[in-house]
Amino acid sequence: EYGVGVCILHLSRQPTFENIQKPSQSAMSVSRQKATETFHSYDSDKDGHITQAELKQALAHLGDHVDDATAKVLFEIVDKNSDGKISEEEFVSAVSLEKSNK
Secondary structure (H helix, E strand, O other): OOOHHHHHHHHHHOOOOOHOOOOHHHHOOOOHHHHHHHHHHHHOOOEEOOHEEEEEEEEHHHHOOOOOOHHHHHHHHHOOOOOOOOOOHHHHHHHHOOOOOE
């Protein structure tokens, strides 16, 4: 089983819209529950959102030290409403193939 971190790492290496729309095989095993758990672990200040700094820190913790430009592109792909933060739903939608119940 691949975790959400593997999916995010894959996205960070090739941050394109197509990666979100056509996830890799590693993304296919990511459940909404696992994605939600990972979101909460990345949300270091527990404010209900992931900032660009938190995303970059989480990737670094996983061993993928991305540059600022790559982190920015990845962040913008996941931040669908462009409010400068990634909500739980945006994160889960980006890394899970399961449909939202909302």
